[in-house]
Amino acid sequence: MRMHLCSAAAGLLLLAGVGAAAAQDVVIEPQQETVIKEYVKKQPLASVKVPGVELNIGSTLPDTVELHEVPNVKYRYTVIDNRTVVVDPGTRKIVKVIE
Template sequence: MKLHLTTAAAGLLLLTGIGAATAQDVIIQPEQETVIREYVHKQPLASVEVPGVKLSIGSVLPDTVELHEVPNVKYRYVVVDNRTVIVDPGTRKIVQVIE
């Protein structure tokens, strides 16, 4: 019984660590965020609606949503529901929502 409890506790700690690591995989540096904000301000886009997608980190945008480049930044952006959404173009996952 003691061995099972120890194994379960170790497994829980491992899963918690994995969850924390994946949540922090993508970190947009403040300089990059400033570049993105300035670019979006100068190149305004019409806001689009994406039914059924929650605007949160890790959500995936469908292929029907056009992503737009920011020069010298690896991420793309789109304006959804009047909020700027930063997206990893390889996975189409939202990495940041800028208010």
């Protein structure tokens, strides 16, 4: 009986971990991405360099990088190394790199 409870508890912890990892995935709807792309074209920014930061989804930008608002979208954007980066303003993590 005790062995079954330990196995069940381990299974639940494993499933909880998988659920937490899936919850971290951010999906930007195609409509939102279109809005962001159009706004960025109308409001071009100068590209900045951020040494030591890889432009990958999940990378965190330092506080020194200014994030710019897109109206009616919860995410912010900036341009790094001539690439538009969409960022979650709460965590400062990159959620999308627009080529």
